[in-house]
Amino acid sequence: MSDVNTARAEVDAFAQAMPGSVAWGLDGFDVVARLRVLLANPELIEQRGLNACAPAVFYRLWLEHDPVAAARFACALLRDGSARIGSLLIAPSWKLLGQRYGQLRLATDAAHPGATPECTDWMLLSALRDSENIWFDYAGEPYTVGDAVAGLTLPATVAGWLSATGLYASVENATNLVMAADLQQFLMQNPRPDLDILLFINTPAIYDMSNTIPATVPDGNLFTVPNHYVHLQSMPFVDDTQRWVHLDTWSWARTWDGWQGSERFRTNYFGFIRATM
Numbered sequence: 001m002s003d004v005n006t007a008r009a010e011v012d013a014f015a016q017a018m019p020g021s022v023a024w025g026l027d028g029f030d031v032v033a034r035l036r037v038l039l040a041n042p043e044l045i046e047q048r049g050l051n052a053c054a055p056a057v058f059y060r061l062w063l064e065h066d067p068v069a070a071a072r073f074a075c076a077l078l079r080d081g082s083a084r085i086g087s088l089l090i091a092p093s094w095k096l097l098g099q100r101y102g103q104l105r106l107a108t109d110a111a112h113p114g115a116t117p118e119c120t121d122w123m124l125l126s127a128l129r130d131s132e133n134i135w136f137d138y139a140g141e142p143y144t145v146g147d148a149v150a151g152l153t154l155p156a157t158v159a160g161w162l163s164a165t166g167l168y169a170s171v172e173n174a175t176n177l178v179m180a181a182d183l184q185q186f187l188m189q190n191p192r193p194d195l196d197i198l199l200f201i202n203t204p205a206i207y208d209m210s211n212t213i214p215a216t217v218p219d220g221n222l223f224t225v226p227n228h229y230v231h232l233q234s235m236p237f238v239d240d241t242q243r244w245v246h247l248d249t250w251s252w253a254r255t256w257d258g259w260q261g262s263e264r265f266r267t268n269y270f271g272f273i274r275a276t277m
Contacts, residue, residue: 002067004067022078048116054158055129071170077123092131093137096140108141108142112142116142121171125255157199169276169277170274170276176271183269194277203227204221208257209257209260228251246258
C-alpha cells in the first residue's frame with residue numbers, strides 16, 4: 001500500500017525532468033496530465049473500444065491500492081518503452097511503440113466516435129496486453145479484427161498480473177472457460193478493503209439491469225462464452241423469489257448495479273478471481 005500524494009509528487013518530478021522525446025508516439029505531457037487524473041480517480045481508467053477489459057480492471061485496482069508503484073511504472077513505460085510490475089517485465093512490441101496515437105485516434109474516432117481511450121489509458125492498457133502476446137502483436141486499434149484476436153486475456157494471466165504487484169498474500173483463480181459457474185458460490189462472495197474479487201463473465205450478465213425488480217424475468221442463454229472481466233464492489237444477493245440477483249460491479253469506467261435475472265446472470269457467469277491482501 002502507498003500514498004497517492006507521494007505518487008503525485010513523483011509524477012511531478014518526472015514531468016520536470018522528462019526528456020524532449022519519449023519511447024512512444026505520444027505527447028509526454030498529455031500522458032502525465034492524464035496520469036494525474038487517474039491517480040486521483042482510478043475508477044476513471046477506461047478501455048472504450050479496446051478489447052482490454054482485463055488490463056483495465058487490473059490497473060483500476062493497482063492505481064487504487066499502490067499508486068506510487070503504478071505511477072512509477074507508468075512513467076518508466078512512457079520514458080523507456082518498457083517497465084516492470086514486480087519481476088514481470090512489460091515490454092510492448094515495436095509495432096505498438098511505433099503507433100502514432102494522435103493519427104490513430106483521429107482515424108478511429110471518425111469511424112467509431114469515442115472509441116479510442118485517453119492517451120495514458122491507451123498506453124497502459126495496450127502495453128500490458130501486448131506484452132503477453134506470443135503470436136500476435138497488439139496494436140491498440142479499437143474495433144478491428146486484430147484487436148479482437150490479440151486482445152484476449154485468460155484468467156491465469158490476470159491472476160499472474162495481480163500476484164506480480166506484490167500486494168496480495170494469495171490470488172485464487174476459480175474460473176473456467178466452458179461451463180457456467182455455481183451461482184450459490186457466487187452469492188457468498190463478499191469483497192472487502194483487503195479482498196478484491198473479479199468476475200469472469202459474458203457481457204449480457206451486466207446488461208439491462210434495473211434499479212427496481214422488473215415485472216418480466218429475462219431468459220438465460222442456451223450457449224455463451226466468457227468475454228469480459230468486472231470488479232465486484234459489494235456482496236450480491238437474491239430476492240425472495242430467487243429469480244433476481246442484485247449486482248454491484250465496475251467496468252468501462254462506471255458502476256453497473258441493479259437487479260438482473262438470476263438465470264440470465266448464471267448462464268453468463270464463469271467464476272471469479274479472489275485476491276486477498
